[in-house]
Amino acid sequence: MKYRKLGKSGLKVSExxxxxxxxxxxxxxxxxxQACIHKAxxxxxxxxxxxxxxxxxxxxxxxxxxxxxxxxxSYVLATKVFFPMGSGPNDRGLSxxxxxEQCEASLKRLGTDYIDLYQCHRFDSDTPVEETLRxxxxxTAQGKVLYTGISEWTAAQITDAAxxxxxxxxxxxxxxxxxxxMFERYIEQDVIxxxxxEGMGQVVFSPLAQGVLTGKYKPGQAVPSDSRAANxxxxxxxxxxxxxxxxxxxxxxxxxxxxxxATLSQFxxxxxxxxPNVSSAxxxxxRPAQIEENVKAIDIALPDELLAQTDAILAExxxxxxxx
Numbered sequence: 025m026k027y028r029k030l031g032k033s034g035l036k037v038s039e040x041x042x043x044x045x046x047x048x049x050x051x052x053x054x055x056x057x058q059a060c061i062h063k064a065x066x067x068x069x070x071x072x073x074x075x076x077x078x079x080x081x082x083x084x085x086x087x088x089x090x091x092x093x094x095x096x097x098s099y100v101l102a103t104k105v106f107f108p109m110g111s112g113p114n115d116r117g118l119s120x121x122x123x124x125e126q127c128e129a130s131l132k133r134l135g136t137d138y139i140d141l142y143q144c145h146r147f148d149s150d151t152p153v154e155e156t157l158r159x160x161x162x163x164t165a166q167g168k169v170l171y172t173g174i175s176e177w178t179a180a181q182i183t184d185a186a187x188x189x190x191x192x193x194x195x196x197x198x199x200x201x202x203x204x205x206m207f208e209r210y211i212e213q214d215v216i217x218x219x220x221x222e223g224m225g226q227v228v229f230s231p232l233a234q235g236v237l238t239g240k241y242k243p244g245q246a247v248p249s250d251s252r253a254a255n256x257x258x259x260x261x262x263x264x265x266x267x268x269x270x271x272x273x274x275x276x277x278x279x280x281x282x283x284x285x286a287t288l289s290q291f292x293x294x295x296x297x298x299x300p301n302v303s304s305a306x307x308x309x310x311r312p313a314q315i316e317e318n319v320k321a322i323d324i325a326l327p328d329e330l331l332a333q334t335d336a337i338l339a340e341x342x343x344x345x346x347x348x
Contacts, residue, residue, distance in 0.1 A: 025038050025039065025040070025067065025068025025069060025070075025319065025322065026038070026039045026322045027039065027070070028225070028302075028303045028304065029225065029303065030141075030171070030198050030199050030225045030227070030303045030304075031198040031199055031219070031223045031224040031225035031303070032198070032223035032224075033171060033198040033223075035100065035140070035141075035170075035171055035198065036070075037070065037071035037100050037227065037303050037304045038068060038069045038070045038071045038304060039297055039303075039304055039305065039322045040069055040293065040304065040305055040307060040318060040319050040321065040322065041069060041071035041072065041073055041227060041304040041305065041306040041307070042060070042061065042064040042069050042071070042072050042073070042306070042307060042308075042309065042315070043072075043073040043074070043229060043306040043307065043308050044057075044072075044073065044074040044075075044078055044083040044084075044086065044087055044308070045075070045078055045083075045229065045308060052310045054086055054089075056310065056311070057086050057090065058086070058089070058090040059312050060309045060310070060311070060312050060314075060315060061086075061087065061090035061091065062090065062312075063309075063312035063315045063316065064309070064315050065091075065094060065099065067315060067316065067319045068319070069315070069319070070098065070099045070100055071099070071100045071102065071227070071304050071306075072087055072091060072099055072100065072101055072102065073102040073103075073201070073227065073229075073306050074087045074101075074102070074103050074104075074134075075103055075104035075105075075107075075143075075145060076103060076104065076105060076107075076109055076126050076129065076130050076133075077104070077106070077107035077108070077109065077145065080109070081109070081129070081130075081133050084103060084130055084133040084134050085133045085134075087101075087134065088101075088133060088134035088135040088136060089135065092135055096136065096137075099140075100140040100141060101134065101136065101139060101140045101141070102139070102140060102141035102142075102143060102173075102227070103130050103134065103139055103141075103142065103143070104142070104143040104144070104145040104175060104201075105118070105122065105123055105126045105127065105130070105142070105143070105144065105145060106118060106144055106145030106146045106148065106175075107145055107146070109126060109129070117148045117150055117151055118144055118147075118148035118151045118155075118156040118159075119148075119150075119151050119155065119156075119159075120155055120156075120158070120159040123156065123159040123160065123163070124159060124162075124163065127139070127142065127163055127168055127169065128168075131168065137167075137168075138167060138168055138169065138170060139168065139169050139170070140170050140171060141169075141170070141171045141172070141173055141198075141199060141227075142160065142163065142169040142171070142172050142173070143172070143173040143174060143175050143199070143201055144156065144160075144172075144173070144174045144175065144177070145175050145176075146175060146176055146177075147174075147176075147177050147178070147181050153181075153184060153185050153188050154188055154192065157185060157188055157189055157192070157194050157197075158192070158194065160172040160194075160195075161194040161195050164195050171198050171199070172195070172197050172198070173197055173198055173199030173200060173201065173224070173227070174197055174199070174200050174201070175200065175201035175202065176200075176201070176202050176203070177200060178215070179213075179214040179215050179217075179218040182197075182200065182215070182218050182219060182222060182224070183218055183222070185197060186222040186224075196222070196223060196224075197222075197224055198223065198224055198225065199224055199225050199226070199227050199303070200215065200219050200224050200225075200226055200227075201226070201227045201228065201229055201306075202215060202226060202228060202229070203228065203229055203230045204226065204228035204229075204230075204231060204296060204302070205228075205230055205231050205232065205233040205237060205292065205296065206233065206237060206277070206292055206295060206334070206338055207233050207236075207237075207265070207270065207338070207341065207344055207346070208230070208233070208346065211226065211228075216299065216301045219301060220301050225301060225302070225303035226299070226301055226302045226303060227302075227303055227304045227306060228296060228302055228304070228305055228306060229306045231292060231293055231296045231305040231306070231307065232289055232292055232293070232307065233265055233292070234265055236265045236266070236270065236271070236274050237274060237277070237288055237289060237292035238287075238288060238289045238292075239274065239275075239278045239287070239288040239289070241265075241266060241271055241274070242271060242275070243268050243271040243272050243275065264346040265346055267344070269340065269341055269344070270341055270344060272340075273337055273338065273340050273341050274288065276337045277291065277292070277334065277337055277338075278291075280330070280333060280334065280337065283330075284324065284326075284330065286320075286321075286324050287317060289314075289317060289318055289321070290317065290318065290320055290321040290324055291321075291324065291326075292321075293305050293307070293318060293321035294321045294322075294324035294325075294326055295326060295331075295334065297321065297322065298326055298331070305321075
């Protein structure tokens, strides 16, 4: 495994991370989920990402239980706060009340004394950013959180938060977790540049476009019965990718990947990691073998000519925008 610094911090995370969105605590049985987490750890993955809202806390429980047998200092555990965790008016968002209460709840579910990276799952327009940042800073001062980050914030929101932290003398945010893959590239417009200026690294999710960039879904064919697309509990976003033109482009990319001896998923991950501001690409996994295949992406070099060919293929679906 190879490791990169997370932003300008001293924290190092594996280039491939393991996430738990739509898998652990939901579609993947606990025993299989633990096998995947153990396989990831054995392959050098040290960055494990989850969130309180993933299956209402169940994903955190699975992740925490599986990692409990390892030395706590040997991995980086990340979780998030924002989405509703109850029906009350204060059971959501980024108020001090919700952040502090959910941090305590996540610590219990994860079975740990501290969270390495605590992330604001989305931006909260109902709460002053100063209140949010002060709450995060207080948790860090208490040792319950080591580093803080955000997810899917705009460049303007990142700039404002960074300026507020500097003005108040607070510890800086070190990461952003956006969606980023060959089909969804919005962060290339200004988020990456702004993040670099503010000392933040990207830990991107859905680098394989919900599985479309694994080659399992073919144009003109029914989705595999054992795939995420066949599961109504987890295929909501994925369905928007399953267009004929998108699948045809994925097929062309798979052919291109074969020219360098890579699978489509390895190629897609290497493409994401070509960005120096990307610290880690977070994959999901329902089988340990998927992890063994995907970690090989870290050794794949992408020549400029290949990247140009990739852009030419992707231009065929440049207007594609998944429903999220």
